[in-house]
Amino acid sequence: MADLNMSLKKTPMPEQEPDVRNKNFEEVSTGYTALMAHEEAMRCLNCKNRPCVAGCPVNVAIPDFIQAVAENRIEDAYLIITNTNSLPAVCGRVCPQESQCELPCVRGKKGEPVGIGRLERYVADYMLLNHPDDKKETVKAAAKGIKVAVVGSGPSGLTCASDLCDMGYDVTVFEALHKAGGVLVYGIPEFRLPKVIVEKEINRLIEKGVKVCVDTVIGKTLTIQELRDDGFEAIFIGSGAGLPNFMNIPGESLNGVFSANEFLTRTNLMKAYRSDYDTPIFFGDHVAVVGGGNVAMDCARAAKRLGAERVSIIYRRSEQEMPARIEEVHHAKEEGIEFHILTNPTQIIGENGWVKAIECVKMELSEPGPDGRRKPVVIPGSEFVTDVSSVIIAIGTSPNPLIKNTTEGLETNRHGCIVADDETGQTSIPYIFAGGDTVTGAATVILAMGAGKKSAVAIDNYLKGCYHE
Amino acid sequence: MFKILEKKDLNSEVVYQKIYAPLIAKKCEPGQFIILRVNEAGERIPLTIEDYDREEGWVSIVFQKVGKTTLLLGSLNAGDQILDFVGPLGKASDTEDMKNVCVVGGGLGCAIALPQSKKLLKSGAHVDLIAGFRNRDLVILEDEMKKASSNFFLMTDDGSAGTKGVVTVKLKELIDAGNKYDTVIAVGPLVMMKFVSLLTKEYGIRTIVSMNPIMIDGTGMCGGCRLTVDGKTVFACVDGPDFDGHKVNFDEAMRRLTMYKEKEKHSCNLFRGIE
Numbered sequence: 037m038a039d040l041n042m043s044l045k046k047t048p049m050p051e052q053e054p055d056v057r058n059k060n061f062e063e064v065s066t067g068y069t070a071l072m073a074h075e076e077a078m079r080c081l082n083c084k085n086r087p088c089v090a091g092c093p094v095n096v097a098i099p100d101f102i103q104a105v106a107e108n109r110i111e112d113a114y115l116i117i118t119n120t121n122s123l124p125a126v127c128g129r130v131c132p133q134e135s136q137c138e139l140p141c142v143r144g145k146k147g148e149p150v151g152i153g154r155l156e157r158y159v160a161d162y163m164l165l166n167h168p169d170d171k172k173e174t175v176k177a178a179a180k181g182i183k184v185a186v187v188g189s190g191p192s193g194l195t196c197a198s199d200l201c202d203m204g205y206d207v208t209v210f211e212a213l214h215k216a217g218g219v220l221v222y223g224i225p226e227f228r229l230p231k232v233i234v235e236k237e238i239n240r241l242i243e244k245g246v247k248v249c250v251d252t253v254i255g256k257t258l259t260i261q262e263l264r265d266d267g268f269e270a271i272f273i274g275s276g277a278g279l280p281n282f283m284n285i286p287g288e289s290l291n292g293v294f295s296a297n298e299f300l301t302r303t304n305l306m307k308a309y310r311s312d313y314d315t316p317i318f319f320g321d322h323v324a325v326v327g328g329g330n331v332a333m334d335c336a337r338a339a340k341r342l343g344a345e346r347v348s349i350i351y352r353r354s355e356q357e358m359p360a361r362i363e364e365v366h367h368a369k370e371e372g373i374e375f376h377i378l379t380n381p382t383q384i385i386g387e388n389g390w391v392k393a394i395e396c397v398k399m400e401l402s403e404p405g406p407d408g409r410r411k412p413v414v415i416p417g418s419e420f421v422t423d424v425s426s427v428i429i430a431i432g433t434s435p436n437p438l439i440k441n442t443t444e445g446l447e448t449n450r451h452g453c454i455v456a457d458d459e460t461g462q463t464s465i466p467y468i469f470a471g472g473d474t475v476t477g478a479a480t481v482i483l484a485m486g487a488g489k490k491s492a493v494a495i496d497n498y499l500k501g502c503y504h505e
Numbered sequence: 506m507f508k509i510l511e512k513k514d515l516n517s518e519v520v521y522q523k524i525y526a527p528l529i530a531k532k533c534e535p536g537q538f539i540i541l542r543v544n545e546a547g548e549r550i551p552l553t554i555e556d557y558d559r560e561e562g563w564v565s566i567v568f569q570k571v572g573k574t575t576l577l578l579g580s581l582n583a584g585d586q587i588l589d590f591v592g593p594l595g596k597a598s599d600t601e602d603m604k605n606v607c608v609v610g611g612g613l614g615c616a617i618a619l620p621q622s623k624k625l626l627k628s629g630a631h632v633d634l635i636a637g638f639r640n641r642d643l644v645i646l647e648d649e650m651k652k653a654s655s656n657f658f659l660m661t662d663d664g665s666a667g668t669k670g671v672v673t674v675k676l677k678e679l680i681d682a683g684n685k686y687d688t689v690i691a692v693g694p695l696v697m698m699k700f701v702s703l704l705t706k707e708y709g710i711r712t713i714v715s716m717n718p719i720m721i722d723g724t725g726m727c728g729g730c731r732l733t734v735d736g737k738t739v740f741a742c743v744d745g746p747d748f749d750g751h752k753v754n755f756d757e758a759m760r761r762l763t764m765y766k767e768k769e770k771h772s773c774n775l776f777r778g779i780e
Binding site (some may be wrong): 214250393436 | 528529542547549573574588589590594623676720724726727729731732738743761763765769
């Protein structure tokens with residue numbers, strides 16, 4: 037066994053230069069080479085307690101796969117990861133590792149934790165590149181001839197579908213848009229998550245027997261009841277949180293004001309940045325993006341790449357409270373995105389019906405409240421006006437009511453989220469399970485995947501119960 | 506893929522296509538729409554369903570060749586395929602408790618008003634149908650509209666067919682003549698729906714308009730189709746497309762429709778081969 041790498045820092049991952057990458061849609065980080073991956077894998081102490089595994093919502097056997105990487109058994113590493121994670125190339129890129137698996141890493145106590153996400157990405161990319169046709173040898177159970185429907189092809193749906201398929205169920209995934217992938221396709225931009233990777237991951241599912249029906253809006257084209265009547269014995273709803281929130285301030289209906297969903301969908305799903313696509317998009321010289329989450333960063337960085345001269349993030353709390361990943365904020369700053377923190381829009385000012393400027397107030401943070409969070413409070417008389425050409429509202433999304441409205445007896449909470457059991461995802465209707473953003477409100481890819489996984493197990497138990505009786 | 510079963514040019518600008526889409530045909534209702542994408546690089550555009558046959562599994566669309574996507578779609582013929590065709594979207598028109606109705610269609614809007622007229626007539630309502638066009642060459646679906654109404658009134662801007670004048674002239678005339686409409690349904694260009702609504706407001710007649718703004722997904726996700734109705738923001742795709750004409754902010758809707766006008770012109774020119 038070779039010597040451990042005791043460097044306090046993660047092996048750096050090569051990136052495109054900020055000034056180059058803010059003009060293209062290619063991936064920001066180009067990924068580890070074999071040598072770098074080995075070097076980083078050698079930082080793992082393979083400790084007894086394995087706190088990283090507990091930190092992962094889908095409990096990937098992290099030290100085991102890293103050990104395999106260290107021994108250059110990349111195929112083995114891949115099998116270890118995919119044993120519990122059906123989308124490794126995606127998770128290696130967009131998981132907030134810093135607050136999950138890497139957070140409790142022993143190496144992180146003194147120095148930086150092991151670059152688990154980077155290694156996961158390396159393994160997944162290696163396999164996609166070197167064994168693109170490799171059909172993962174899952175221990176697939178014999179076909180049961182029982183139909184299960186999965187509504188939504190985002191992270192929770194894909195994970196649930198994958199696991200159920202492995203258990204031998206006949207799984208069909210229904211997607212409202214024309215392409216499968218949900219937020220991975222319409223939301224997260226190419227430069228953070230190349231769409232070819234999502235496509236390959238979905239193709240793997242299709243190859244192993246999952247059926248995917250695009251252009252099918254559940255709640256419109258077909259209702260949950262119709263799926264039931266059609267012989268689907270259990271249904272998993274992973275329809276996400278797709279309804280954009282607006283600020284309800286004057287001027288939001290001006291030309292040049294967009295929801296983050298619209299801006300990102302045009303850019304990512306509809307490829308507005310490519311001249312060979314018909315999708316129009318508008319941004320102008322100075323784009324203001326309201327919000328401080330990953331979606332806001334994605335909008336800002338996409339606008340910059342599309343050619344906006346200035347892009348400003350407007351966020352009402354301080355940088356510390358920003359929900360975006362530190363890495364995304366860091367990347368955005370490097371790329372020349374301006375940050376206006378402790379600032380809140382009060383109205384969008386128009387000229388001939390088009391956005392001309394935005395009026396904001398300065399905010400300050402109160403002492404922490406009972407929830408420990410410091411509330412932003414307006415500083416009186418601090419109004420100021422900045423010229424902008426467009427405004428993108430990225431202040432969050434809510435679940436879409438289409439399914440709720442057409443499914444009698446399906447319980448939702450006051451935010452419109454489907455009420456589901458924490459452990460199983462079972463809803464008020466026994467044969468319907470739900471997970472991901474449609475239950476939690478907008479959260480992360482990996483949490484949604486974790487929910488999809490739990491529900492797959494629960495659906496299996498539920499159906500076993502049905503057939504036992 | 507969705508197959509085009511039949512195609513007809515209704516006039517030089519307006520095209521009729523019958524599309525095989527059994528799931529949509531099975532449950533669509535008048536007033537609902539579909540979103541289609543012709544090919545991989547294409548836009549998603551909403552089009553109102555003109556007619557349907559549940560047994561044969563088709564729905565028909567009628568569209569005007571005004572943008573690149575509709576030009577491209579119009580160049581396709583029976584036997585050709587459309588890549589994506591999703592629906593039925595939006596709420597069905599609520600025609601219940603309507604007994605005496607005046608349906609007003611403008612241009613292409615006549616095709617969209619047709620299924621509602623048919624449904625109303627079938628339900629036993631009295632239906633006066635006013636159809637307006639710029640000139641006689643642009644008149645479409647005249648026979649169908651006659652069949653779908655109790656009385657049919659054709660109007661053209663230049664008087665080359667029917668009576669000369671805009672639809673509101675005829676509507677005012679009919680109301681003043683003593684017709685007690687409980688509802689006016691207006692489908693057509695925004696400016697026409699605006700003026701119909703202004704007129705009926707004076708008379709206090711309930712007026713339903715069908716909005717067709719820019720949208721992407723048609724399921725409430727993009728918010729691009731937002732309108733102001735009664736001072737509140739609504740999404741045409743899920744809250745509509747039918748709204749109370751007396752409460753719609755038409756000027757804002759007209760402005761929002763111009764969002765990509767310049768870009769559209771450019772891509773149309775490219776499509777037509779005009780640089």
